[in-house]
Amino acid sequence: MTAKRRVAITGIGLVTPAGNDVASTWATLRAGRSQGAPITIFDASGFSTRIAAEVKGFDARAVIDDRRLLKFANRAHAFALAAADQAIADAGVKPTHETRERWGLSVGTGMMGMAWPELSTLGLAAGDGEAVDPERLVASDTGRDPMVFCRSQTTAGLALLGRRFGIGGYSTSVHTACASGGQAIGTALKLIRRGTIDRALAGGFDSMINPVGLAGFCLLGAVSADNDAPSKASRPFDATRNGFVLGEGAGFVVLEDWDLAKARGARIYAELAGDGNSLSSYRITDSHPSGDGPIQAMRWALADADASPSDVDYVNAHGTSTPMNDASESAAMRAVFGDGIARVPVSSTKSTMGHLIAAAGAVEAVVCTLAIRDGVLPVNANYANPDPDCALNLVVGRERAQSVRVAMSNSFGFGGSNSSLAFRHPDYDGGRRRA
Amino acid sequence: MKGVVVTGLGAICGAGKSPGAIVDAVLEGRSALAPIGTFDVTYWPRPVAAEIADYNAAALAGDRKLLKVIRRTDVVGLYAASEAVRASGLDAHRDGLSGEEGARFSERTGLYAGSGGGNYQNQYDYFPLIGETGGALPAFGHELGSGVNPMWLLKSLPNNVLCHVGIRFGLKGPNACITNHSVSGMLSIVEAAAGVANDEADRAVAVGHDTPIEPQNVLYYHGAGLLAKEILRPFDASRDGSLMGEGAGALVVETEASAKARSAPVLGSILGSGHATESEGLLAVRDDGSGPAQAIRAALDDAGVTAREIGMIVAHGNGTPASDRSEALAILETFGTHAPPVTGFKWAIGHLIAAAGAIETVLAFEALRRGVVPGIPVLDRVDPEFASLPVAREPREPRGNVALVLSRGFGGTDAALVVRGA
Numbered sequence: 001m002t003a004k005r006r007v008a009i010t011g012i013g014l015v016t017p018a019g020n021d022v023a024s025t026w027a028t029l030r031a032g033r034s035q036g037a038p039i040t041i042f043d044a045s046g047f048s049t050r051i052a053a054e055v056k057g058f059d060a061r062a063v064i065d066d067r068r069l070l071k072f073a074n075r076a077h078a079f080a081l082a083a084a085d086q087a088i089a090d091a092g093v094k095p096t097h098e099t100r101e102r103w104g105l106s107v108g109t110g111m112m113g114m115a116w117p118e119l120s121t122l123g124l125a126a127g128d129g130e131a132v133d134p135e136r137l138v139a140s141d142t143g144r145d146p147m148v149f150c151r152s153q154t155t156a157g158l159a160l161l162g163r164r165f166g167i168g169g170y171s172t173s174v175h176t177a178c179a180s181g182g183q184a185i186g187t188a189l190k191l192i193r194r195g196t197i198d199r200a201l202a203g204g205f206d207s208m209i210n211p212v213g214l215a216g217f218c219l220l221g222a223v224s225a226d227n228d229a230p231s232k233a234s235r236p237f238d239a240t241r242n243g244f245v246l247g248e249g250a251g252f253v254v255l256e257d258w259d260l261a262k263a264r265g266a267r268i269y270a271e272l273a274g275d276g277n278s279l280s281s282y283r284i285t286d287s288h289p290s291g292d293g294p295i296q297a298m299r300w301a302l303a304d305a306d307a308s309p310s311d312v313d314y315v316n317a318h319g320t321s322t323p324m325n326d327a328s329e330s331a332a333m334r335a336v337f338g339d340g341i342a343r344v345p346v347s348s349t350k351s352t353m354g355h356l357i358a359a360a361g362a363v364e365a366v367v368c369t370l371a372i373r374d375g376v377l378p379v380n381a382n383y384a385n386p387d388p389d390c391a392l393n394l395v396v397g398r399e400r401a402q403s404v405r406v407a408m409s410n411s412f413g414f415g416g417s418n419s420s421l422a423f424r425h426p427d428y429d430g431g432r433r434r435a
Numbered sequence: 436m437k438g439v440v441v442t443g444l445g446a447i448c449g450a451g452k453s454p455g456a457i458v459d460a461v462l463e464g465r466s467a468l469a470p471i472g473t474f475d476v477t478y479w480p481r482p483v484a485a486e487i488a489d490y491n492a493a494a495l496a497g498d499r500k501l502l503k504v505i506r507r508t509d510v511v512g513l514y515a516a517s518e519a520v521r522a523s524g525l526d527a528h529r530d531g532l533s534g535e536e537g538a539r540f541s542e543r544t545g546l547y548a549g550s551g552g553g554n555y556q557n558q559y560d561y562f563p564l565i566g567e568t569g570g571a572l573p574a575f576g577h578e579l580g581s582g583v584n585p586m587w588l589l590k591s592l593p594n595n596v597l598c599h600v601g602i603r604f605g606l607k608g609p610n611a612c613i614t615n616h617s618v619s620g621m622l623s624i625v626e627a628a629a630g631v632a633n634d635e636a637d638r639a640v641a642v643g644h645d646t647p648i649e650p651q652n653v654l655y656y657h658g659a660g661l662l663a664k665e666i667l668r669p670f671d672a673s674r675d676g677s678l679m680g681e682g683a684g685a686l687v688v689e690t691e692a693s694a695k696a697r698s699a700p701v702l703g704s705i706l707g708s709g710h711a712t713e714s715e716g717l718l719a720v721r722d723d724g725s726g727p728a729q730a731i732r733a734a735l736d737d738a739g740v741t742a743r744e745i746g747m748i749v750a751h752g753n754g755t756p757a758s759d760r761s762e763a764l765a766i767l768e769t770f771g772t773h774a775p776p777v778t779g780f781k782w783a784i785g786h787l788i789a790a791a792g793a794i795e796t797v798l799a800f801e802a803l804r805r806g807v808v809p810g811i812p813v814l815d816r817v818d819p820e821f822a823s824l825p826v827a828r829e830p831r832e833p834r835g836n837v838a839l840v841l842s843r844g845f846g847g848t849d850a851a852l853v854v855r856g857a
Binding site: 043044045046047048072100101105109111112114116119120121124127128129130131132134135138143144146148149150152153154155156158163166167168170171172173174175177183190193194196211212214218219220277278279280283284296413414415416417 | 474475476477478479480504541542546550551552554555556557558559560561562563565566569570572573574575576577578579580583584585586587588589591592593594595597598599601602605606607608609610611612613614615616622626629633635650651654655658659710711712713714715716717718729844845846847848
C-alpha cells in the first residue's frame with residue numbers, strides 16, 4: 001500500500017459565541033469566560049429554557065462585501081461566509097481559474113426548514129391540523145415566496161460558499177446531527193488523501209437559537225433550564241450537570257496536500273492526521289453506557305494518524321454537559337487510554353461557548369489547532385463538583401501550558417454517528433509508520 | 436476504486452418495489468407519473484408526480500413501533516436498504532458468526548445515506564399549537580410540552596436512516612449522511628465504494644432516499660419554473676420541466692475478498708467517479724455543460740476506462756430546458772461522435788431528488804444484467820440543438836457492460852459514476 005497523502009491545516013476561521021474571529025474566540029476560551037446568557041434573538045420568555053450562548057455584535061454586511069449573496073443567506077449562512085472568509089484569507093491561497101477543479105468543499109449543515117416567522121405565518125394562514133391546506137397554501141405569502149424555498153434548501157450554504165470562492169471540485173454537505181462538523185472535516189481529509197482534490201474548504205455552521213430549534217431541544221429535555229444562572233449552566237463533567245446550552249456559529253479550515261502547502265511556503269498550523277468515524281447502532285438518542293461507538297471512533301482516529309494513546313496531549317471532548325453523554329464519553333476515554341487516562345488533559349469548550357450542534361465539530365477542530373500552535377489548553381469552565389463517573393484530568397480553573405504532540409476532537413451525534421479527529425503538531429513525527 | 440463489487444440491490448418508487456419490477460415497467464413503457472393522490476390537487480398548478488402506489492408504512496418499515504420516530508422518507512430508505520442487505524445475504528451471514536467475529540464484521544461494515552433532509556411537512560407538527568396561540572411566542576413556548584410530539588426533533592433528523600438501518604443490521608463502521616440535494620444518492624455510493632476501496636471498511640451499504648412530493652415543496656419547484664405540465668420528456672424539443680417521484684435505491688458494496696469469503700452473489704462492480712461544482716448559485720447551471728463534462732472526464736479517468744468502453748449512459752435527464760441542454764452538450768463534448776446509447780429513467784419514475792442517483796444506479800445494474808438500454812417512449816423529437824444525442828424511444832442493446840450514470844443537484848453539483856455489470 002502506498003503511503004497516505006499528508007494533509008496540512010493552513011487556514012482557520014471562526015464566528016462563535018466566544019468571539020467573531022479566531023483571536024477573540026481563543027482568548028475567551030482560554031479564560032473560560034462562559035457565554036451562557038438570557039436569549040435576546042427572540043422572545044423566549046415562555047420556554048422552559050430561556051438561555052443560550054449567542055453570537056454577539058455580528059454585522060454580516062460589515063464583513064461580507066457581497067450584498068447579493070447575503071440576500072440569500074440565513075443567520076447560519078452568514079456565520080459560514082464570515083468564518084470561511086477568515087480561513088481563506090488566513091491560508092493566503094484561494095481557488096483560481098487554474099486550480100478551481102482541484103478545490104473541494106465539505107460542510108456540516110444544520111437541519112434546514114422554515115424559520116419561525118414563515119412557519120408561524122403559514123400555520124395561521126394555511127394550517128389544517130398537522131397538515132397544510134393546499135388551496136390556502138397556494139394563496140399564502142409563504143407559498144409564493146421563492147426566498148423561503150432557497151433558504152430552506154440543505155445545499156443553500158454549500159451554494160453560497162461555492163459561489164463566493166469559485167470552488168470547482170467535489171462539493172458535499174453532510175448532516176449527522178452533532179457530529180456533522182467533524183464528519184465534514186473528516187470527509188475532506190479523505191477526499192484529499194484519495195486524490196479527488198488537492199485542497200479543501202471544510203467546516204460547519206449552524207444556528208438553532210430560534211423558536212423551532214429551541215422547541216425541539218426543550219421537548220427532548222436536552223437543554224439546561226438553569227435560567228437563573230446562565231453562565232454556569234454549561235458544566236461538562238460536573239456532577240450537577242443537567243443539559244447543554246445551545247450555541248451557534250461557524251468554523252472553517254483550509255486543508256491542503258502537505259507537499260503543496262510546503263511548496264508554497266505556507267504556515268502549517270497542524271497536520272490533520274486521522275479520522276475515526278463509527279456508528280453506535282444502539283439507540284437513537286442514548287449513547288451506550290460503556291462508550292461503545294465512541295471508543296471505536298477514537299481508536300480508529302489514532303490508528304489512522306499512526307499515533308498511539310500515549311502520544312495524545314489533549315482531548316477536546318464532545319462534553320455536552322448532559323448527564324448521559326459526559327458519563328458515556330468518559331467511559332470511552334477510559335477504555336481508549338487505559339491507565340494513561342490520568343495523564344491526558346481533557347476539556348470541553350462547550351463549557352464556554354455552548355453546543356454549536358452541526359458546527360461544533362468544526363469549531364472544536366480549530367480549537368485543537370490553536371492548542372497545538374500555542375501549547376496552551378483551554379479551560380473546562382464551571383467545573384466544581386467531581387463526578388466519579390467522569391474522573392478525568394480536566395483543565396479546570398485556568399488555562400494550562402502544555403506542548404501538544406497529538407490532539408483529538410470528539411463529536412457524537414443523535415442517531416449514533418461518532419466522529420473523532422486526530423491532529424498532529426507539524427513537527428512531531430513520533431510513531432509514524434514509514435511507507 | 437479497485438475491486439469494489441456489488442452484492443445486493445434494493446429499490447422502491449412509483450413504478451415498483453424491486454429493481455426487477457421497476458425495469459419491467461420501464462421496458463413496457465409504463466410511467467408512474469399520474470395525478471397526485473396524497474393531497475388535494477383540485478386547484479393545483481402542477482398536479483402530476485410519481486407516488487408509491489398502495490403505500491403501507493408499517494409493512495414497508497417492517498416495524499410498526501418505529502413509525503412514531505421516523506418519517507415517510509425514512510420508511511422508504513429503511514425498506515430499500517433492508518432489501519439490498521437481504522439480497523446480498525449480509526444479514527444471514529452475520530447472524531452465523533460468533534460473538535467476536537460478529538463484532539468485527541459489524542465494525543468493518545459501513546453505512547452511507549443520501550438524504551433529502553427535512554423539507555417542510557415535519558414542521559407542520561407545530562401548526563395546531565401555532566393556531567391555538569395565534570403565533571404568540573410566549574404562549575407557544577409555554578404550551579409546548581402539552582401540544583407537540585416530544586420526539587419531534589428526532590423524527591425530523593435527516594440521518595434517521597443511518598440510525599435505524601444501523602440498529603436493524605448491527606452496522607457500526609464508517610458512515611455519512613449526505614444532504615446534497617439530488618447528487619446525495621450518488622455520493623452515498625461513491626463514499627461507500629471509496630471507503631471499501633481504501634480499507635476503511637470491508638463492505639458498506641449505500642442508500643439514497645427521498646419523498647419530495649409534498650404540497651409546499653411541489654409549489655416552490657413550480658414557482659422556480661422547474662416543473663412540467665404533465666409529461667417529463669427528457670432531451671425533447673418540447674420538454675417543459677421535471678416532475679417529482681419518491682422512493683429509494685440501495686446497494687451493498689464490498690471487497691472482492693469479503694464477497695468471496697461468504698460466497699455472495701456478485702452483480703457488478705463500481706469502477707470510479709468524477710465530480711464538479713459549477714458555483715453559479717443555488718439553482719443556476721452553466722450553459723456550456725462544463726460542469727458535467729468535467730465530472731464525466733474525471734470519472735473515466737478514475738475508472739481507468741476510455742469513452743469507447745462505455746456501453747450505455749444513464750443521464751440525469753430531469754426534463755428541464757437548462758439542465759438537459761447543458762447535460763447533452765457535455766455528453767456530446769466528452770464522447771464526440773462515439774457516444775453510446777443514452778437513456779434515463781425519470782420519465783417513468785419521476786425525479787426522486789436525493790434518491791435519484793442511487794435508484795438510477797440500481798436500475799442501471801438491472802438493465803446491464805438484462806443487456807438492454809431501456810428506451811424513452813415519451814420522446815417525440817430530440818432537441819435540434821443536440822440532435823445527435825443518441826437517445827431513442829425503443830430499447831437498444833448496450834455497446835458493452837460498462838455504464839456511466841450522471842447526477843446533478845442544486846448548488847451546481849455534478850457527479851458521474853462508472854459501473855460494470857457482472
